[in-house]
Amino acid sequence: xxxxxxxxxxxxxxxxxxxxxxxxxxxxxAVKGVDLTLLQGRLHFLIGPNGAGKTTLxxxxxxxxxxxxxxxxxxxxxxxxxxxxxxxAGIGRTFQTATVFEELLVLQNLDIAGGVHRSAWGxxxxxxxxPTYVEEALATIGLTALRDKPAGTLAHGxxxxxxxxxxxxxDAKVMLLDEPVAGMSAExxxxxxxxxxxIGHERTIVVIEHDxxxxxxxxxxxxxxxxxxxxxxxxxxxxxxxxxxxxVYLGHQVExxxxxTGDADQRSDHA
Amino acid sequence: xxxxxxSLLRTFAPLLGIAALAVVMLVVAPAVLSxxxxxxxxxxxCWAIAAVGIGLAWGRGGMLVLGQGxxxxxxxxxxxxxxxxxxxxxxxxxxxxxxYGDGTxxxxxxxxxxxxxxxxxxxxxxxxxxxxxxxxxFKRRVKGAYFAILTQAMAVVFATLLVATIQETGGFNxxxxxxxxxxxNLYDPVNKQMVYSITxxxxxxxxxxxxxxxxxxxxxxxxxxRDAEERVRFLGxxxxxxxxxxxxxxxxxxxxxxxxxxxxxxxxxxxxxxxxASIFLIAGVALGGRALFLGPALGALxxxxxxxxxxxxxxxxxxxxxxxxxxxxxxxxxxxxxxxxRLVRSALDRRTSA
Numbered sequence: 001x002x003x004x005x006x007x008x009x010x011x012x013x014x015x016x017x018x019x020x021x022x023x024x025x026x027x028x029x030a031v032k033g034v035d036l037t038l039l040q041g042r043l044h045f046l047i048g049p050n051g052a053g054k055t056t057l058x059x060x061x062x063x064x065x066x067x068x069x070x071x072x073x074x075x076x077x078x079x080x081x082x083x084x085x086x087x088x089a090g091i092g093r094t095f096q097t098a099t100v101f102e103e104l105l106v107l108q109n110l111d112i113a114g115g116v117h118r119s120a121w122g123x124x125x126x127x128x129x130x131p132t133y134v135e136e137a138l139a140t141i142g143l144t145a146l147r148d149k150p151a152g153t154l155a156h157g158x159x160x161x162x163x164x165x166x167x168x169x170x171d172a173k174v175m176l177l178d179e180p181v182a183g184m185s186a187e188x189x190x191x192x193x194x195x196x197x198x199i200g201h202e203r204t205i206v207v208i209e210h211d212x213x214x215x216x217x218x219x220x221x222x223x224x225x226x227x228x229x230x231x232x233x234x235x236x237x238x239x240x241x242x243x244x245x246x247x248v249y250l251g252h253q254v255e256x257x258x259x260x261t262g263d264a265d266q267r268s269d270h271a
Numbered sequence: 272x273x274x275x276x277x278s279l280l281r282t283f284a285p286l287l288g289i290a291a292l293a294v295v296m297l298v299v300a301p302a303v304l305s306x307x308x309x310x311x312x313x314x315x316x317c318w319a320i321a322a323v324g325i326g327l328a329w330g331r332g333g334m335l336v337l338g339q340g341x342x343x344x345x346x347x348x349x350x351x352x353x354x355x356x357x358x359x360x361x362x363x364x365x366x367x368x369x370x371y372g373d374g375t376x377x378x379x380x381x382x383x384x385x386x387x388x389x390x391x392x393x394x395x396x397x398x399x400x401x402x403x404x405x406x407x408x409f410k411r412r413v414k415g416a417y418f419a420i421l422t423q424a425m426a427v428v429f430a431t432l433l434v435a436t437i438q439e440t441g442g443f444n445x446x447x448x449x450x451x452x453x454x455x456n457l458y459d460p461v462n463k464q465m466v467y468s469i470t471x472x473x474x475x476x477x478x479x480x481x482x483x484x485x486x487x488x489x490x491x492x493x494x495x496x497r498d499a500e501e502r503v504r505f506l507g508x509x510x511x512x513x514x515x516x517x518x519x520x521x522x523x524x525x526x527x528x529x530x531x532x533x534x535x536x537x538x539x540x541x542x543x544x545x546x547x548a549s550i551f552l553i554a555g556v557a558l559g560g561r562a563l564f565l566g567p568a569l570g571a572l573x574x575x576x577x578x579x580x581x582x583x584x585x586x587x588x589x590x591x592x593x594x595x596x597x598x599x600x601x602x603x604x605x606x607x608x609x610x611x612x613r614l615v616r617s618a619l620d621r622r623t624s625a
Contacts, residue, residue, distance in 0.1 A: 087507035116507035126486040
């Protein structure tokens with residue numbers, strides 16, 4: 001991809017720039033002065049051992065925890081904004097445990113995600129038919145056949161796809177995905193990776209991940225975090241060759257990262 | 272039947288329910304019930320109007336509103352003040368003010384001489400109160416038990432305030448002895464039936480409003496907020512605003528119920544709006560099924576009827592029966608009696624599939 005070589009901010013390329021981000025939990029610094037540039041069009045993976053501060057970083061950027069420093073996107077500093085305003089600015093996220101609205105249908109889940117684009121009065125009207133953007137999202141995430149099922153009846157992997165679909169409907173330009181393939185079967189991981197590649201061209205996608213096989217297959221760029229700081233950044237090959245990274249993983253090969261494969265087949269019984 | 276007709280039927284089935292309720296309450300009930308019983312049914316209808324709002328706020332919005340008596344009271348006292356002034360005649364002063372005070376009327380009573388202002392106040396007062404209160408509560412992210420306790424405390428404060436202001440609000444006795452309702456003599460049975468019919472129509476209007484709200488995108492969002500409030504933030508909505516709308520609508524409905532309660536019951540007193548009264552309102556909703564469409568209204572009508580008939584049969588023990596009924600329903604049917612058909616259906620499904 002040629003986009004890698006562009007400097008951030010050039011012409012139409014969208015980017016999210018994080019400078020000196022620090023999150024302080026009563027004296028414990030979960031994130032310490034992190035600099036990160038997230039660029040449109042590449043699948044950016046955020047890896048690191050548990051407690052490295054990956055999720056906290058995403059929490060800070062999405063207004064869930066208070067952070068200091070700068071997270072600028074389109075001339076706005078996200079760190080000073082409330083969560084729902086950040087979403088309206090075009091930043092979307094998912095959570096480690098898929099949280100879809102279980103009592104609502106798949107279709108309704110996607111439809112309410114489009115609420116950001118509606119007027120207050122429009123909210124008081126009933127939905128008529130299926131909006132085209134919902135239909136497109138259903139097709140993209142492959143859940144068209146299940147659109148009239150309650151979201152609570154979906155398999156784990158399908159819920160994660162539904163969440164990604166909701167981000168598509170709300171037209172998130174930046175997607176921050178927290179372990180989207182955790183607990184998925186190998187086949188589902190493959191499909192998720194391909195889905196992210198399909199939708200990634202016109203978006204800035206950041207994936208927090210433990211599964212190294214998944215990272216190897218789909219990452220354009222990998223940032224390794226450790227103890228609240230950025231340890232290394234580069235292509236997967238560069239990361240794997242980095243001695244500091246190997247040291248963080250207790251001298252083991254990077255392949256032996258905790259959370260790798262192991263439970264892959266556990267969930268393969270999904271419909 | 273094609274899936275399309277089926278889904279149409281599902282959308283409009285609640286309207287059939289409303290129509291059936293309308294026929295029973297507007298045509299059948301006046302024909303078969305004595306004026307006294309019909310008047311009692313009118314009282315239950317007032318509670319049902321408040322219950323419809325509670326269904327919205329609690330059933331769909333997840334806010335356990337334990338102080339709806341306050342809003343019921345705002346409407347009830349607004350209407351009662353107007354009726355009192357009507358009974359006193361032009362430039363007259365309500366009788367109790369001569370009895371307990373020196374016969375000077377507090378300034379806030381004066382505007383209630385006007386009928387249109389009273390109607391405006393019945394809608395605006397609860398809306399303003401609920402907006403201010405709700406804003407403070409929801410923006411601070413007060414929820415769950417804390418929200419319930421707060422609203423309950425509000426009802427206690429409100430009733431205490433009423434009892435303490437005997438010269439302004441009639442105190443413990445409340446306001447009673449109304450003679451006229453917007454020019455119509457309340458001792459005339461025909462006019463009494465008219466007041467009853469107006470109340471039923473208002474109940475139907477409230478049901479139509481929640482029907483539209485439930486099927487709207489707002490309704491979906493409200494359920495989403497109830498089930499995963501934090502997640503809604505990441506759809507780009509401030510859940511506080513969504514809850515606020517439901518809370519304000521519920522408050523306005525409670526107020527309308529209270530406003531009709533005054534002429535029908537012939538009295539409004541602190542015991543009609545205090546914490547206990549608020550819990551009776553909630554009880555009806557829980558009994559009928561808080562998240563169901565007709566559950567809250569039918570539940571409130573049933574609890575109202577239960578109160579009357581049980582208290583006639585067992586003047587001293589009736590509250591125990593009502594309490595026991597409440598416990599049984601919560602234990603066996605946590606989603607209310609209206610959930611029974613669904614439970615039966617799923618039990619049958621299980622049997623046929625086994």
